Structures are given as structure tokens and as C-alpha cells.
Amino acid sequence: xxxxxxxxxxxxxxxxxxxxxxxxxxxxxxxxxxxxxxxxxxxxxxxxxxxxxxxxxxxxxxxxxxxxxxxxxxxxxxxxxxxxxxxxxxxxxxxxxxxxxxxxxxxxxxxxxxxxxxxxxxxxxxxxxxxxxxxxxxxxxxxxxxxxxxxxxxxxxxxxxxxxxxxxxxxxxxxxxxxxxxxxxxxxxxxxxxxxxxxxxxxxxxxxxxxxxxxxxxxxxxxxxxxxxxxxxxxxxxxxxxxxxxxxxxxxxx
Amino acid sequence: xxxxxxxxxxxxxxxxxxxxxxxxxxxxxxxxxxxxxxxxxxxxxxxxxxxxxxxxxxxxxxxxxxxxxxxxxxxxxxxxxxxxxxxxxxxxxxxxxxxxxxxxxxxxxxxxxxxxxxxxxxxxxxxxxxxxxxxxxxxxxxxxxxxxxxxxxxxxxxxxxxxxxxxxxxxxxxxxxxxxxx
Numbered sequence: 001x002x003x004x005x006x007x008x009x010x011x012x013x014x015x016x017x018x019x020x021x022x023x024x025x026x027x028x029x030x031x032x033x034x035x036x037x038x039x040x041x042x043x044x045x046x047x048x049x050x051x052x053x054x055x056x057x058x059x060x061x062x063x064x065x066x067x068x069x070x071x072x073x074x075x076x077x078x079x080x081x082x083x084x085x086x087x088x089x090x091x092x093x094x095x096x097x098x099x100x101x102x103x104x105x106x107x108x109x110x111x112x113x114x115x116x117x118x119x120x121x122x123x124x125x126x127x128x129x130x131x132x133x134x135x136x137x138x139x140x141x142x143x144x145x146x147x148x149x150x151x152x153x154x155x156x157x158x159x160x161x162x163x164x165x166x167x168x169x170x171x172x173x174x175x176x177x178x179x180x181x182x183x184x185x186x187x188x189x190x191x192x193x194x195x196x197x198x199x200x201x202x203x204x205x206x207x208x209x210x211x212x213x214x215x216x217x218x219x220x221x222x223x224x225x226x227x228x229x230x231x232x233x234x235x236x237x238x239x240x241x242x243x244x245x246x247x248x249x250x251x252x253x254x
Numbered sequence: 255x256x257x258x259x260x261x262x263x264x265x266x267x268x269x270x271x272x273x274x275x276x277x278x279x280x281x282x283x284x285x286x287x288x289x290x291x292x293x294x295x296x297x298x299x300x301x302x303x304x305x306x307x308x309x310x311x312x313x314x315x316x317x318x319x320x321x322x323x324x325x326x327x328x329x330x331x332x333x334x335x336x337x338x339x340x341x342x343x344x345x346x347x348x349x350x351x352x353x354x355x356x357x358x359x360x361x362x363x364x365x366x367x368x369x370x371x372x373x374x375x376x377x378x379x380x381x382x383x384x385x386x387x388x389x390x391x392x393x394x395x396x397x398x399x400x401x402x403x404x405x406x407x408x409x410x411x412x413x414x415x416x417x418x419x420x421x422x423x424x425x426x427x428x429x430x431x432x433x434x435x436x
Contacts, residue, residue, distance in 0.1 A: 008418040015392065017399050017414075046425050047393075053371050055378065055394045059279035063293045067275070067300045072264040130265060133273075171268075 001029040006036045014040070014047060058148055068171075068178050114175055115218075115227075119211045121172045122192045122229040125181065131190065132168030132183050142169045146180050152224070154180035154195035155248055162243045164191065184240070191230040191240060198225045206241050208234050217241050222252075267307045271300065274316050277395055278323055284390040285327045287379050295330055299323040317401045320391065324405065369428075377427050385420035392417055 001009075006029045012018045013026050030036045125131050134145040139158040146153040149171060158166045167183040167190075174194060184191040198220060206219035215237045217228045228241055278299060282292035299322050303310075310318060381389060384406070391397045391405060399417075403410045 007422075008415055011418045011421060012399070012414055015399070015417075042425065043421060046421065046428070049369075050374070050393055053369070053374055055280075055371055055375060056276060057280045057283045057292075059275045059296065060293065063279065063296060064272075064275060066297055067272070068268075070297070070301060071268060071304065072260040124265075133269065 001025055003036055010040045115211055117174045118194055118227045118229055119214050125192055133170045135168040137166050145169055150180050152197040154182055156182055157247050159243055164240050186232050189230055189232045194227040196225045267304050270315050271303055274319055278319050295326045298326045317405045320405045381420055385416050388416040389420035
């Protein structure tokens with residue numbers, strides 16, 4: 001092997017791209033050639049320094065938002081048809097509730113519209129493969145995942161010890177905006193906790209509403225709006241919200 | 255239901271392609287060396303990727319997105335008619351110069367000092383194409399030689415020789431700067 005060949009192949013050696021046979025040949029040449037030995041050491045040194053430096057760029061949040069906005073998504077103002085379609089997609093929903101949905105859609109105001117979007121998002125999340133973008137029971141994995149994807153990262157709190165298992169997180173779309181959803185499991189039931197920023201920092205006590213057979217408990221605290229949605233009973237959902245708020249309060253004060 | 259299909263497709267696309275956004279943006283920054291041009295190119299890349307997502311059959315999402323970005327950037331190079339030419343496969347003068355010259359200062363006596371990221375980015379930006387592209391794909395985007403070859407449409411051997419030259423040029427520029435700083 002000539003020095004010229006070795007000077008090229010030693011990079012493949014450094015990158016672990018050589019098969020065993022070629023690696024041995026390169027190593028044999030380098031062992032017998034002081035200048036190639038020096039070159040390998042120098043390149044290894046540069047690789048080490050480069051590996052210690054962050055040379056990557058982070059895409060600006062505005063770019064992410066522009067791309068998100070260009071993707072097809074559910075209508076910001078769901079028509080009656082689209083709510084019913086979302087309804088048809090849910091497997092656990094009885095036809096009996098359908099008549100109730102029509103009534104709800106007809107008296108749509110802002111709160112109701114957002115509630116119906118939250119419930120639709122919950123339904124979509126139950127489709128296979130749609131529940132989580134990041135799967136982890138570790139809050140220290142889920143929380144950083146949101147960073148840079150949203151204007152405000154949702155609080156991610158592990159409530160496994162309190163009987164609500166953290167499953168992961170997801171980006172979702174409510175009111176034509178990307179928002180964070182933190183996913184929990186209670187036995188076989190999924191709880192989606194949607195979190196969005198609000199300019200109003202006033203505290204609003206939790207209140208449960210029911211739509212399409214799902215319970216949705218909504219509250220506001222610390223400049224964030226929360227919606228917890230699940231098919232678990234109203235009492236259990238209230239328990240979830242109480243434990244979430246208690247842990248969050250302890251974290252803030254602790 | 256076409257509307258629902260569109261949404262399902264968008265959802266699959268979102269899950270497959272959006273996690274690579276920082277990687278795609280990083281490559282765009284190094285290829286175009288301009289933040290706002292890079293943003294436009296990345297957005298265009300994702301639009302095209304979504305359009306062709308139905309025909310996507312692998313191999314891996316990241317090299318596929320990179321190949322699309324590369325096409326977008328080539329169009330951008332053409333638009334900047336007064337700027338240096340597109341990433342091309344014809345060997346330029348740099349590709350014909352030897353990787354290494356005897357006259358170089360003896361490497362074993364020199365230890366590279368750590369530099370801040372901004373200074374190293376400048377050194378990388380100063381590399382000529384196609385060496386800069388190959389270097390970034392390998393060292394910053396962590397593609398394998400095979401994936402780089404697929405992305406840029408060149409044989410693996412070409413990738414290997416470009417990478418060797420890119421690293422030799424980078425190191426020479428780096429050491430020259432250290433010499434200057436000393």
C-alpha cells in the first residue's frame with residue numbers, strides 16, 4: 001500500500017467504514033510508516049475536537065411553524081360533518097351519543113368549538129400509531145423533547161406513583177395552533193393532557209364537561225390553559241387533575 | 255374519504271420527516287451559508303417531500319430529505335447567478351491537488367487547540383464544494399459513506415476521497431489560523 005492510498009483510507013478507518021481485511025492492510029502500512037502514523041494521530045485529534053463542539057444548527061421555531069402550517073390538518077372550525085367523521089373514527093363511541101353531538105355543534109361558541117377540537121384530537125390520538133411522538137415514561141426525556149417545537153413547553157410531571165403512568169408526548173393542533181399533549185395511562189385508559197399558553201394569568205378552577213362520551217376537565221393556572229381528556233370516570237379524572245396540580249405546586253415551591 | 259386520507263398522510267409525514275428538521279436545516283445552513291436562504295430552502299424541501307411522500311420507499315428518511323434539499327439548493331445556486339457554481343461532480347482544482355504535502359508542518363509536534371463553535375463553523379464554511387458538503391454530511395449530520403453516496407449520487411470511493419481532502423484542507427486552514435493567533 002502506498003502512502004497516498006493510506007492517506008485516503010485512514011479516514012475510512014477512523015470512521016469505522018473499513019472491513020476487517022482492509023483495516024488490517026491500512027494498519028499494517030501505518031505501523032511501518034512514521035508520517036502516516038503522524039497523520040492518523042493528527043486526524044484523530046481533529047475528529048476528537050470536532051466531536052466536542054456543537055456544529056449543528058437548530059431550526060428556528062418560526063420555520064417549524066411555517067412547515068407545520070403548510071401540512072394538511074383538520075379544519076380550524078370543524079364543520080358538523082368533520083366532527084361526525086372524527087366521531088365515526090372512534091371505536092369506543094356509541095351511536096347513541098351522536099344525537100348529542102349534533103346538538104352541541106349547533107350551539108357552537110368559542111369554548112365549545114375548542115372543546116370539540118380537544119375531543120377530536122383525543123379521538124385521533126387513539127388511532128394506531130398516533131398517540132405519541134416521543135415515547136418515554138421518563139419526564140426528563142419527554143420534557144426536553146418539546147423544547148424548540150413549541151412557544152411554551154408543557155410541564156411534564158411523572159404521576160406513576162400516584163397511579164397515572166406517563167406514556168409520552170405529542171404535538172397536536174387545537175384552534176389552528178400547535179400545542180403540546182402529554183399522554184398518561186390509567187389502567188387501559190388513555191388520558192391526554194393538552195397544554196397551551198394564554199396571556200391571561202388568572203387562575204380558573206377545574207371544571208368538567210362531557211362530550212361524545214368523553215370527560216374533559218379544563219382549568220387555567222400560571223398562564224397556561226389545561227384540558228385533560230379521557231374516557232375514565234369524572235371522579236378519576238378529577239383525581240388526576242388534583243394530583244397533577246398538587247405535584248406541580250410542590251415542584252414550583254420546592 | 256380524500257380529506258381524511260390527506261390528513262392521515264400528513265400525519266405520517268409529520269411523524270417521519272419533522273424529527274429531522276434540525277438536521278435538514280443544519281445542512282441547508284452549510285450549503286447556502288445564509289440563514290434566511292436556508293429557511294426558504296428547508297421549507298421548499300419539506301413541501302416537495304410531502305408531495306412525493308407517496309412514492310417514498312426508503313431507504314432512510316434523512317438521506318432522502320437531504321437529496322431533496324440538495325436539489326432545492328442547486329436551484330438556489332442557479333438563482334444566485336453571480337455566486338460560485340452549484341455542487342457539481344466534475345473535479346475542480348482542489349480535487350486534483352494532493353491530499354497531503356511533505357512541506358506541511360510535522361503534525362506530531364502540534365496539538366490542536368479547542369476553538370469555539372463559531373470559529374470552526376467559519377472554517378467549514380470556507381471549504382470549497384463538493385468537499386464542504388461531504389464533510390458536513392459525514393461529520394455533522396452523521397451519515398455513513400453509503401448514505402452520503404446515495405444522497406449526492408456519487409460512488410463511495412468518490413465520497414471517501416472527497417472526505418479525505420475536506421479533512422486535510424480543514425486541518426491545514428485550522429493550523430494556519432492557530433499559527434496566526436500564536
